[in-house]
Amino acid sequence: MTQTDVPPADPFASLRAQVASIRAACPLGRIASLDPSGFVVEGLSDHALLGDELVYEDAAGAVQRAEVSRLDRGSLRATPFGAADGLRIGLPVRPAGGPRVSPHDGWIGRIVDPFGRALDDRPLAPGVPVSLRAPAPAPARRRGMGARLSTGLAVFDTMLPIAMGQRIGLFAGSGVGKSTLLGDLARNMEADVCVLALVGERGREVSDFVRKVLGPEGMARTVVVAATSDMPANMRRRCAFTALAVAEHFRDRGRRVLFLCDSLTRLAEAHREVATAAGEEASLRGHPPSLTPLLASLCERAGPGEGAQGDITAVFTVLVAGSDMEEPVADIVRGQLDGHVVLSREIAEAGRFPAVDVLRSVSRSLPGCAAAEENVLIGEVRKILGVHDRTDLMVTSGLYERGSNPEVDRATALVPRLNEVFTARGLTRPSDGFRLLAGLLGRPYSGGAATA
């Protein structure tokens, strides 16, 4: 055979392959039994994966969706994303593949539900579908944390820096200023885009958050993904993963993304509802064991990107009653994150916001993201706070005689002024905050360039 006899490459090869993969018949299952939290389908267990979606028509002819929450030989259990009312035995159900959403750059400034549908009654541009189960960037290829980001809040810019791609937990009881702090970060923290997941808030809280806390300035660069408390548990659980997929959409386009997830506690509660209804036992201190990998995947997918990707800097809130850092969700995520910030009721009651308990909070981007002279200042402030924490009760109860220990005297004099610095806001650069600390401590400060 001469060269001219070689048959030309098939220009339709890719199209043919796609057509060949289309199934001539779509598998169809039927509802075999029903209860208020879900239904069992026969005939589809070989055609769906755990977490896949199913579609069916309700009594009014509207297309509804459900999620595969358990697979058995010959049958599967599905949890509907809406009310189970109007379903009947024998109703046809079709598999619809893995969970997906289609984010688009035009979603900035908009509020969407966990399916990516507009919640603000305006048309929404659909993008290219992406999986809600995307893998995290490969550990060997993903970058480390980047440079320190300016937040405009002195306590974060100095004592608890947040670096690009860092993932921190915000541990707070109710009413200690968590929402206000998230709003501050959404508006002022260095980022190109902010994606906010509101999991299980009441409807009024969502609109209050958007109008009053974020305001037009915050919304101008934010996509809000919201699942209100009246939505089914699997919708609330999906909310966090939809928001993460939106954040990944922007990260994959090289953007610096700030991902705010409020709250992991309500995500865990939603997961418990779905998992226990599917037969899993809540044997991990009141939660199903599958909670640990669920939270780990969420935390792991945020963080630094690889190659030309941007980064996802993330703040996950955890609701803790009475600052109980040992409660299960706090305990699980603390080890998976690059730092935790504790908001204290006592500090909020003293009227100091953000009510950050600096001594009980840790940022793992230190010491790398601060200059040597800044680390010296941070170390000295921590030491002063430690002395004050150990001796304050003695001092305030009159058991300490002034002048008997210079360290205690210094801490007693300095801590109220340090607390004032921690509440300073509107800073242009982190060095502004360090300059305030250095001034208080009587130390030199040259404006230390961060060493990321």
Ligand SMILES: Nc1ncnc2c1ncn2[C@@H]1O[C@H](COP(=O)(O)OP(=O)(O)OP(=O)(O)O)[C@@H](O)[C@H]1O
């Ligand atoms: N930066 C701030 N400056 C002044 N007051 C603040 C600030 N942040 C919070 N507060 C006060 O604390 C109250 C509760 O704040 P916020 O709603 O942010 O708390 P939360 O922890 O999100 O509450 P919840 O748990 O009820 O959602 C506010 O109504 C306000 O009085």
